[in-house]
Amino acid sequence: MRILVTNDDGITSRGIQALTAAMARLGEVIVVAPDRQQSAVGHALTVASPLRAVRMEREHTSIAYAINGTPADCVKLGISTLLPYRPDIVVSGINHGSNTSVNAIYSGTVSAATEGTLMGIPSMAVSLTTFDASADMSLAAEVAYDVAARLLDLKLPAGTLLNVNVPTVDRSQYRGVKVTRQGHNAWKDGYDVRKDPQGHPYYWLKGEFLTLTELEDGDDFAVQQGWTAITPIHYELTNHAELDRLKGLFQP
Ligand code: MN
DSSP states (O other), X not given: OEEEEEOSSOTTSHHHHHHHHHHTTTSEEXXXXXXXXXXXXXXXXXXXXXXXXXXXOOTTOSEXXXXXXXXXXXXXXXXXXXXXXXXXXXXXEEEESOOOTTHHHHOHHHHHHHHHHHTTOOEEEEEESOOOTTOOOHXXXXXXXXXXXXXXXXXXXXXXXXXEEEOOOOGGGOOEEEEOBOOOOEEEEEEEEEEOTTSOEXXXXXXXXXXXXXXXXXXXXXXXXXXEEEEEEEOOOOXXXXXXXXXXXXXX
């Protein structure tokens, strides 16, 4: 099996190193990842400036490129142009930080996997629910291995990917895997207003993650209880439940 590994925290992050080592037990690992931190860039593509691909030597990989672009750029450029063959699966992560609830929309980690799905390749994103840079990645790496090993057999429908969130718990507290839905929690946004040396204000996003609606079958609730949350998600944006109602209003 050939596994394309990418992320949004950059090619030097601890998360992608742990993921690469885990995926090497499954097959041949190819890394195409951003050359710098690209968290929360969503599904952005680079269109107004050129992309550069720097070939690198990375442990456990047959081919590795660092790209001066977004996670979605990495998957698109890698599969369409850089790689000599199509990967069998795309695995994105291990992200430093939760991609539950609304985070999945902003996430570059999830968008990289979404891009894999758009290109017709079974894909998954893996996140560890802490921003602690020194956090133990071993449980998340094991979960990534277990899910990736089954990804082809799952026969996900076209356009559907797996969003996997692993709780930050001791192994003694870890409870296993739950299949969940995307939660309904969100950030209470705010900005730190600071002054630059010339006295001009600048703004730095800060926020507080709020539990708005506790969905007992949701991803946030599962990881809070010590479970890995696996949520099948898709990029189809149509609200099917609204179709008929709006047809009645616009096409009476
Ligand atoms: Mn990230």
